[in-house]
């Protein structure tokens with residue numbers, strides 16, 4: 001059992017981030033008539049927290065799913081730690097150190113909290129293929145406590161939990177691993193202010209440890225500026241903005257979106273109903 | 277015998293079921309047991325089955341006899357085995373209708389291969405492998421091509437029932453290895469001090485037949501072993517966990533890295549295998565291979581009914597193998613009890629149908645109580 005979340009333990013120095021742990025070039029992806037991504041170039045430095053922004057339907061989730069091996073890009077190339085990266089499956093990407101919190105959370109309602117936490121990473125009684133439920137419960141409890149998530153009972157089905165608790169479990173599942181690249185697709189979406197702050201604290205802590213690099217999709221620009229080192233914004237299937245957060249502001253980010261919105265309004269005069 | 281219902285005037289004949297549960301007066305131990313039962317997924321059917329069994333035990337003197345248990349066996353053991361496989365498919369949120377075809381197909385393949393001189397056991401194994409291949413096709417159509425399982429397996433049902441008829445040329449055949457050999461032995465008797473020798477006829481069935489369904493308890497033993505083994509697989513292995521995961525949230529399971537296609541195919545293979553096995557057992561037990569789809573088609577529906585009554589959802593994500601066994605037992609008790617009560621044959625199906633609806637309604641309410649009770 002490689003202890004997953006061992007904190008504060010000789011973390012490699014967050015070097016000058018000279019090298020990209022992950023880099024993608026000219027990524028394109030279509031779904032039938034819909035072009036989700038046209039030509040995305042993106043990079044993630046070691047130890048960095050990258051905020052990924054973009055309108056609804058901009059293709060953020062699609063990009064995440066390509067990075068984590070759930071979908072294959074139509075065009076483009078990817079590199080992981082300098083090596084060509086063509087994940088064959090989610091398991092493959094996971095084996096290479098990439099873990100994901102999906103926008104839909106990918107939780108199994110009928111399964112207990114601890115079974116969800118260990119999905120695809122189940123502990124078994126070694127020579128036998130039988131689930132080591134007690135061990136998983138113990139480790140799940142430890143992991144949740146370490147992260148600071150308060151889930152009163154870990155043997156209840158996740159269907160019983162609140163939206164925020166479910167989200168917290170999805171995040172915990174990702175953090176409680178050996179991954180050194182973590183992808184978070186709207187991890188704060190269903191959360192109250194307190195739970196949201198807890199997740200952002202967790203991200204800050206991971207950043208301090210410097211072991212993992214993170215791509216995080218957020219909607220609240222205040223959160224983005226607080227939690228991220230750099231922002232990339234997807235517009236029209238490509239990266240329209242790529243800046244360190246220190247060099248941008250809530251105003252600038254808002255302006256970009258307002259302008260995009262105005263352009264969209266002009267493009268379809270008649271149809272005034274804004275997209276949700 | 278009637279002392280089960282303490283206090284009530286008589287073992288109420290018509291609406292007997294309700295009277296037995298009305299132990300409201302004394303809440304403690306009985307209540308607790310009942311509540312424990314209800315918190316189980318199989319709980320409601322256990323309660324219903326016990327109620328029905330007690331009702332028949334009270335009302336027919338011959339119900340609680342060993343002989344009657346033996347007549348019950350061939351009815352419920354095959355359903356329990358079929359249900360065990362079907363539950364694995366139903367938890368995925370799919371259905372396998374082709375089990376009736378496998379039930380018919382396996383013994384015919386077995387007969388053909390044995391006739392070709394392959395020997396009993398190799399022929400059985402190859403027949404089962406043929407069924408598993410059909411399971412692969414089912415699973416592949418459902419999970420890779422994306423045809424609904426209802427349509428896929430309905431097509432396979434007709435295809436392989438048809439193929440069975442074609443292969444058998446519509447003719448019944450004796451089941452290989454299942455024939456009863458009669459031998460005559462000379463038995464010595466001592467009568468009034470005289471030693472006389474009289475010939476007696478003795479029936480023999482071969483070891484093969486004894487194991488594969490011919491022995492009185494052979495199918496029961498198979499059913500118990502298969503049900504327990506598959507319940508362990510379902511509850512305590514990754515395979516079971518992934519089966520529930522796919523049925524509960526297919527996309528989420530895939531995103532988490534569960535190999536949805538592989539698990540789906542595997543479960544259809546398992547289901548086809550159990551169906552083929554039951555087909556062989558029944559052919560051995562009845563000593564003939566009847567190329568007639570009507571029996572298998574009825575058994576198919578009863579097996580699904582047993583699984584559903586036992587607490588497995590048609591919508592997927594939840595189910596139990598043991599529940600399917602108890603569901604099958606319930607159907608067996610019901611049929612057997614009704615016959616013993618002298619219910620006219622024409623009414624049998626009618627009562628069975630009503631009982632299924634009643635049992636299912638009980639399931640829904642008990643299920644709600646279970647989820648609401650917060651004990652889970």
Ligand SMILES: Nc1ncnc2c1ncn2[C@@H]1O[C@H](COP(=O)(O)OP(=O)(O)O)[C@@H](O)[C@H]1O
Pocket residue numbers: 031034035036054055056057058059060061062063
């Ligand atoms: N599996 C899919 N099939 C068809 N269309 C899809 C699929 N996934 C995403 N899309 C489409 O691709 C576009 C981008 O979607 P998505 O990546 O979810 O956007 P975002 O996460 O930025 O809101 C949308 O128009 C969406 O409808």
Ligand SMILES: [Mg+2]
Pocket residue numbers: 060061062103185
């Ligand atoms: Mg999205």
